Amino acid sequence: MAKLVIADDLDALVAVFPEPVAASLLAANRSEDLLEIVLDLGRMPEARFVDGEVELAAADVTQAEIDHVVSRISEFSEDNRAGIERTLHRISCIRNRQGKIVGLTCRVGRAVYGTIDIIRDIVESGKSIMLLGRPGVGKTTMLREVARVLAEERRVIVVDTSNEIGGDGDIPHPAIGRARRMQVRTPAMQHDVMIEAVENHMPEVIVIDEMGTELEAEAARTIAERGVQLVATAHGNTLENLMMNPTLCDLVGGIQSVTLSDEEARRRGTQKSVLERKAPPTFEVVIEIQDWDRLAVRHDVAEAVDALLRGRSTPAEVRQRDESGDIHVETAATHVELAHQKSLVQGKEQERPSRTLRVFPYGISVGRLRQASKALNLPVMVVTDVSEADVLMTSKSYYRRRPQTITDAERSGLSVYVLRSNTITQMEKCLADIFGLESAANPLTTAVQETQEAIERILRGERASVELAPQEAFVRRQQHEMARASNLLSYSRGKEPYRRVRIQQGQ
Secondary structure: OOOOOOOOOHHHHHOOOOOOHHHHHHHHHHHHHHEEEEEEEEEOOEEEEEEEEEEEOOOOOOOOOOHHHHHOOOOOOOOEEEOOOOOOOOEEEEOOOOOEEEEEEEEEEEEEEOOHHHHHHHOOOOEEEEEEOOOOOOOHHHHHHHHHHOOOOOOOEEEEOOOOOOEOOOOHHHHHHEEEEOOOHHHHHHHHHHHHHHHHOOOOOOEEEEEOOOOHHHHHHHHHOOEEEEEEOOOOOOOHHHOOOOHHHHOOOOOOEEOOOOHHHHHHHOEEEEEEEOOOOOOOOEEOOOOOOEEEEEEEEEHHHHHHHEEOOOOOOOOOEEEOEEEEEEOOOOOOOEEEEEEEEOOOOEEEOOEEEEEEOOOOOOOHHHHHHOOOOOOOEOOOHHOOOEEEEEHHHHHHOHHHHHHHHHHHOOOOEEOOOOOOHHHHHHHHHHHHOEEEOOOOHHHHHHHHHHHHHHHHHOOOOEEEEOOOOOHHHHHHHHEEEEOOEEEOOOOOOOEEEEEEEEO
């Protein structure tokens, strides 16, 4: 494992501050933990470290001190950002109503060499990659290293809107290696420069920071369709955040409402109006940066989006770098191990599970869950501590509220399955999906077979009536239609979720 090497050019940043502030920074001797320096008119100057804030002087910041800093950096652009030539530091300003600068946020820019070893195989695969994560988690730092590594063997162009990737000035920072850099005059022109890069400079890879508009999403799709690899960052912590963003959801295929036919709705076991992915995703891989040394990888964005739209969460591959620098990978495969033990399930030979699945039920009936597992003859254990669970199972209504338990479970990489309703049928479908029992996963298939057998027994005179297993309303309607087509009587009895159909001879 290669050791991480950090270059911060901190001396260049300290040199632009007034003497009292610069002296206090040097005296603190905590350069590795320094995040940013804040100067606000009439307030004490502050240094923000990883673990807290420290005041840097005994007096409030004056206008002269702010002007002192402004005179030693580059000019502010339309996005109120400036820098120091050939460094990665970013200085952002706050203006009053007359446009005068009255506050500065000076963020320390660092080049970290070796940070993408944890995802190097993905970066070099040629697939388009989207990096997500909260502000300050290291998205831009990782993006910069991606550009440097890929530029060793491929033609890479960095579209640098705020000079945050390649640094300030006309000569790019060494941190992007041999990658070429195209600066953007204003943030509103980023999409134009993206297209210009493809049309004029024949790149194999384009690197972009902070995609956030519909025009940029359209430009990204155009670029991807031309066979160019894209590596970009966007606002959002998870794939779900991206899907709920109406501006950027097209990056993962877009979402549209589709009305199904009655037959297709019955086959799927859903309502007639459903959400589906509109097109192939622009980005084939999504990487959720959870912490500096921990991230979750969605290797197949199309599959993950489809699963989420169907009310279930597919597990991500979790990668983590420990204190010694070793990388550990927790695969995204289901937590249930399938052994090669064969048995008959619903008349079809299936592989049966050899390991107990530990389920943490959140907002759903424990009794019904146990009944569902018993009906399918599956080894399921209900646990009361989420840390002991292999999967978390909840209902759609609870999942929409995004309680802390579910949020923490997803962040830790635990598989979360969302039921359309709190019924035995939905639980059977979910368990069958987890264990890979395809024929048992569709309640309509099982119900039709049971109904047909009951009708045949009544017509042969073996039984005067047969009571079928409890089913949901749309399944019961199908059973009634089958009975009517065979000139038999049928009616429903019992209360939900145990309401069932009884078929008998006509009078």
